[in-house]
Amino acid sequence: MRFMALVYFEPGSMDHLTAADFKQLDDATIEHDHMLRESGHLIFASPLAGLEAARSLRTVDGKLITTDGPYAESKEVVGGFLLLEAESIELLTPLFADDPILRYARMEIRPLVEHTHSETGQGRPEFLQ
Numbered sequence: 670m671r672f673m674a675l676v677y678f679e680p681g682s683m684d685h686l687t688a689a690d691f692k693q694l695d696d697a698t699i700e701h702d703h704m705l706r707e708s709g710h711l712i713f714a715s716p717l718a719g720l721e722a723a724r725s726l727r728t729v730d731g732k733l734i735t736t737d738g739p740y741a742e743s744k745e746v747v748g749g750f751l752l753l754e755a756e757s758i759e760l761l762t763p764l765f766a767d768d769p770i771l772r773y774a775r776m777e778i779r780p781l782v783e784h785t786h787s788e789t790g791q792g793r794p795e796f797l798q
Contacts, residue, residue, distance in 0.1 A: 670754070670756060670757065671712070672754070673750060674751040674752075674765075674776050675747050675749075675776065675779075676751075676774050676776050677745040677774055678774045679744060680720075697769035698769055701768050704764075710754055711754075712753060713751070713752045713796065715750065716748060717748055717750070748774060749770070749774075753778070758780065
């Protein structure tokens with residue numbers, strides 16, 4: 670079964686970190702990701718660029734509307750994600766007990782939903798590796 674883990678940060682929650690702190694955190698999270706990969710649970714993981722690099726999309730009256738930056742102010746923003754695989758969310762959850770990013774953020778893990786086309790039976794394209 671596949672899962673998406675979304676990592677949420679409160680804006681400014683890491684402003685107090687020094688460059689050395691960030692380097693140490695990056696190293697620790699990379700090591701944690703490798704542990705997840707070696708245990709057969711990690712498919713892909715990545716931090717996301719800051720909100721200043723975001724573009725929001727929606728359609729209004731059939732026209733694409735784009736907005737640079739986040740669409741709305743929020744208490745939390747998605748700062749990274751992991752695509753995971755495990756037999757159950759119960760087996761996956763304890764693997765994050767020592768995830769260093771959780772000192773600064775919260776994580777939400779949700780099962781992926783598989784849909785198939787109503788006429789062709791075709792599913793969504795698989796993730797490319």
